[in-house]
Amino acid sequence: MNLQYALLFIGLVIIAVVALTAYDMSRLRRPRSRPESNLGHFPEDHTPVRPSLLDATRTEGSDKVLRFDIEISPREKPREEILREQIRQLEEVATMPLDLKHGVQRRLRPRAEPDRQYLPDEKLDFVIELPGEQPVVRDAALGIFKQHEYKLNKARHLYGRHHQTERWSELQLDNIATQYGDLMLAIQLVDPKGPVDESELTVFTEIGLQLADALQRPTKLPLTFEEGLVRARELQEFCDTYDVIAGIHVVPSTETTFPGRAIEMAASHAGLELGAMNIFHMKNEVAPGSRHSFSVANLHESSAFNPVAWDKFETSGLTLFMSVPCAFQPGAVFNRMVTTAREIADALGGKLQDQNRRPLSDKGIAVIHHQIEEIEKKMRAFGIPAGSETALKLFNEAATL
Known part of the structure; x- marks a missing residue:
């Protein structure tokens, strides 16, 4: 019995040493965050930005798409990111098939897809x-x-x-x-x-x-x-150049708010589904690219909705957004997002605004669409098309929504 306790103690010590060593090495290799720049005004040409749902900092550039870089240290992850990771883990566990040969238990080891070739990505x-x-x-x-x-x-x-x-x-x-x-x-x-x-x-x-x-x-x-x-x-x-979020706001036409139950009905009628992070998503079921074509979040405070209290919930705005590099044929996805935004605005008695909270006209929509097409063209020229498997890995689509 004493020998068993001794072996158990030695095993615990070895595990602790390995864990501490891995932690120390990860700290040494952890990249430092770039210095945070000052917040600035939005551009006058409806330029898409990245990302608009959290506090962001401005990166200047005269001939590049305006980008907003979020600097988050590993110890300062926002609540939304932590919830996102937990939700993704739960979804993965929930979709694991059951192995009934040895009783009802989950098959924890993933399986290769039949007839698929697994190879390194030569671009990445x-x-x-x-x-x-x-x-x-x-x-x-x-x-x-x-x-x-x-x-x-x-x-x-x-x-x-x-x-x-x-x-x-x-x-x-x-x-x-x-x-x-x-x-x-x-x-x-x-x-x-x-x-x-x-x-x-x-x-x-x-x-x-x-x-x-x-x-x-x-x-x-x-x-x-x-x-x-x-x-x-x-x-x-x-x-850094092409990590771009294109967004459209829907706000009330008068000094009112959108009630939760009306939002739920409008979103459902438009084909949106409430999903990860308690925001609405337009699923991509027919084309390559991100599994969500675009999403709809609460414009103010927390981006999430409260599905258990729709009758009490209200907000003064919604935001529709899409990841340009992760969308297959992003120009077409943006057009669909615009159509959905107009449909929701009509149902709720709202109007469209750009990400600078200015009225979004047909001309402004055309400007954004042109910029998205330019991004798509330049990504293809670089050898990483928008919505490709390489683009999804590079822009971390799997960990976004």
Whole structure:
């Protein structure tokens, strides 16, 4: 019995040391926030901005789309972001299929989609190739990777080509008996916290070398270490330039408020559904891109609505907004958002305003539409089309709504 207690104590100590080490390393690699700039006036040409639902700071630029950068340190996440993460986790758990072979229990390990090829994103990832003629079993490679991946902050994946079918997949999605020929290790160069830095890319390459040494395989790098850092900076500049939110406000035509029950009815009639964060969403069910074409939030105070008290709820404005880089054919999505805004305004006795709270005319709508089309054109020219899978990962669509 004493031996069991001793082993249990040693195990707890090891877990604590590993956790503290990972925490300290993540703090050392955590990027510093940019200095906050002063708030300024909105432009006179109805320019879309990013994002408009939280306090924002202005980034000046004479020939670029005006952007508002939100600087939030990891210890100062707003309540809305925390709720958003919790809601996403709950939705993922709620949609997990049941494994009835061994009783009623959730299948916690995700499964690969049939016939889908899982490969690194050549536009977004830094890759280490590990070619090999002899097959390797999944856990022989994945086990080594899992021992060291905690040292990394950016999204990282280990891919393998099935030895018999030649199909590429992600190792953690396969069963333990799967065998692979070639392997590829990938890390995402940019995420919402910023570009990968030299320290983390060094750690990543060291993990790749450890994996190659353990499996007795050579390594090949499509990009050199220096080219990877340059690519990360280019992607960050691209993200800073085109991370744009286009929005339209709907406010009462007179000095009144919109009642909650009327808002619910108008939104439902327009095809909107109340969803994550207790705001309305127009689902995207037919095209690539973001799973929500656009959303509708409360313009004032908390962006959320109170669905359990519609009869008591009221607000002096609504805001419709869309992520331009995450929308497939964003010009068409914006047109649909305008149509929905007009429909809601007619139902509630309201009028349209731009994000500077000025009346939004047909001319102003045309200006915004033209700017969105220019963003779409430039994103395509860069090689990352709006609404593409790469754009969704780069602009973190999965963590937004």
